[in-house]
Amino acid sequence: SQQGEEDPQALSIQEGENATMNCSYKTSINNLQWYRQNSGRGLVHLILIRSNEREKHSGRLRVTLDTSKKSSSLLITASRAADTASYFCATVLTSGTYKYIFGTGTRLKVLA
Amino acid sequence: AAGVIQSPRHLIKEKRETATLKCYPIPRHDTVYWYQQGPGQDPQFLISFYEKMQSDKGSIPDRFSAQQFSDYHSELNMSSLELGDSALYFCASSPMDRGYRNTIYFGEGSWLTVV
Numbered sequence: 001s002q003q004g005e006e007d008p009q010a011l012s013i014q015e016g017e018n019a020t021m022n023c024s025y026k027t028s029i030n031n032l033q034w035y036r037q038n039s040g041r042g043l044v045h046l047i048l049i050r051s052n053e054r055e056k057h058s059g060r061l062r063v064t065l066d067t068s069k070k071s072s073s074l075l076i077t078a079s080r081a082a083d084t085a086s087y088f089c090a091t092v093l094t095s096g097t098y099k100y101i102f103g104t105g106t107r108l109k110v111l112a
Numbered sequence: 113a114a115g116v117i118q119s120p121r122h123l124i125k126e127k128r129e130t131a132t133l134k135c136y137p138i139p140r141h142d143t144v145y146w147y148q149q150g151p152g153q154d155p156q157f158l159i160s161f162y163e164k165m166q167s168d169k170g171s172i173p174d175r176f177s178a179q180q181f182s183d184y185h186s187e188l189n190m191s192s193l194e195l196g197d198s199a200l201y202f203c204a205s206s207p208m209d210r211g212y213r214n215t216i217y218f219g220e221g222s223w224l225t226v227v
Contacts, residue, residue, distance in 0.1 A: 099168040
């Protein structure tokens with residue numbers, strides 16, 4: 001990946017458990033976005049966090065951003081089988097660019 | 113709410129043929145992006161347009177070209193297709209006010225299979 005690296009690359013949990021995915025990046029960013037992708041489908045936007053924000057919530061999702069460590073995490077609480085998907089982070093640099101770079105993604109499997 | 117529309121959804125071409133993918137962004141979105149995603153891979157940025165002008169270029173082969181038209185729709189033209197071009201091609205758009213600061217919304221993608 002050019003910019004973002006995610007870990008773990010694959011995660012398997014039981015329904016009801018929490019899932020945490022991490023994303024690291026290399027250069028200063030303007031914002032970071034998390035996406036979900038079901039197999040062979042489009043990328044669904046989950047949440048955007050700006051470089052001056054540290055934490056955001058949306059329903060069962062919690063995203064944190066640590067610009068000093070150049071990393072972000074996505075927490076899904078009380079996971080459901082329907083959360084099974086690949087999760088990607090995408091970053092855009094602080095310079096005037098229109099190029100979002102995706103990380104390698106985490107494949108989450110939630111077992112019923 | 114209107115979403116990003118891509119066509120065709122599926123396309124099968126032979127090697128050395130040409131393919132054209134179309135993208136209709138969400139109304140009032142002025143920035144369009146194209147991404148390529150191979151099987152099991154992360155999306156790779158190809159090219160973007162802001163107000164009908166190319167704004168950024170990524171790993172787009174010279175055999176590919178793209179443009180954004182006056183109605184903001186965009187087309188990705190791929191010539192001399194190779195087997196390795198088989199992938200899911202995404203178009204995305206983001207709203208006005210400096211697109212790079214805003215959420216980008218993706219279409220469902222166009223599956224290209226080169227045989």
